[in-house]
């Protein structure tokens with residue numbers, strides 16, 4: 033009873049609500065965590081349904097933003113959970129507004145850039161967070177308790193580069209995502225109920241297909257860590273953020289145009305040039321072989337290319353520069 037009351041009083045942010053984020057949100061909402069803030073930049077597509085267990089075909093047909101669809105689904109099985117949805121990309125500019133006032137941050141993202149940003153914010157503000165990732169048949173997770181355990185930069189001073197598998201090249205086994213999310217959700221419940229002694233203090237990775245488990249010690253910060261040692265929050269400073277290629281989507285996100293867009297007005301402007309659909313949350317403009325999804329804050333996801341230059345020029349041509 034005491035633990036359940038602590039969960040009800042808990043406030044948790046989930047960054048990214050794709051496969052991992054869906055699973056984390058579902059598990060924590062069903063467990064009775066009283067407040068979830070869900071931050072996601074994307075909308076539901078049919079290809080997501082293989083693994084993103086909060087969504088269905090209707091959400092994909094309507095291209096609903098994932099944060100909005102997730103809140104509706106959670107409301108259907110636990111009305112007592114307060115869900116605050118934000119259809120946005122976590123960025124250095126909005127990190128403080130998006131992550132303030134929670135006791136724990138969970139990683140449902142698919143990229144290291146956002147994870148380093150979460151890590152900077154978490155260390156700077158002494159908020160615990162849990163790193164979680166999955167690709168292929170492989171899941172990995174680590175608890176970060178700032179100044180107590182290793183942070184993400186202690187373990188990975190540089191983002192892994194080179195021939196790293198992504199959802200594009202390796203696919204993803206839905207059970208691997210749910211495995212990683214289940215481990216992370218369990219650690220979250222320990223943290224929120226104050227069972228700190230039971231927390232895992234390692235970087236755990238597990239390949240469900242090969243039955244291989246690896247644990248790397250992460251119980252204490254690296255003495256020379258740039259983030260938690262020297263307190264250099266370079267990702268929060270956010271210089272030169274590159275455009276992001278969306279995992280497994282043949283898409284590029286354009287996020288440098290932070291100016292509001294009137295979707296109705298834009299819809300009129302684009303109709304002569306191609307097919308336009310609008311649902312109040314976003315506008316979808318199709319012109320073969322490309323599809324531009326435009327959000328009210330000026331952000332866009334350009335589908336049909338992974339070349340950021342092509343995406344940027346399409347944006348300039350149809351939306352404006």
Ligand SMILES: [Zn+2]
Nearest residue numbers: 183186257260
């Ligand atoms: Zn560190």
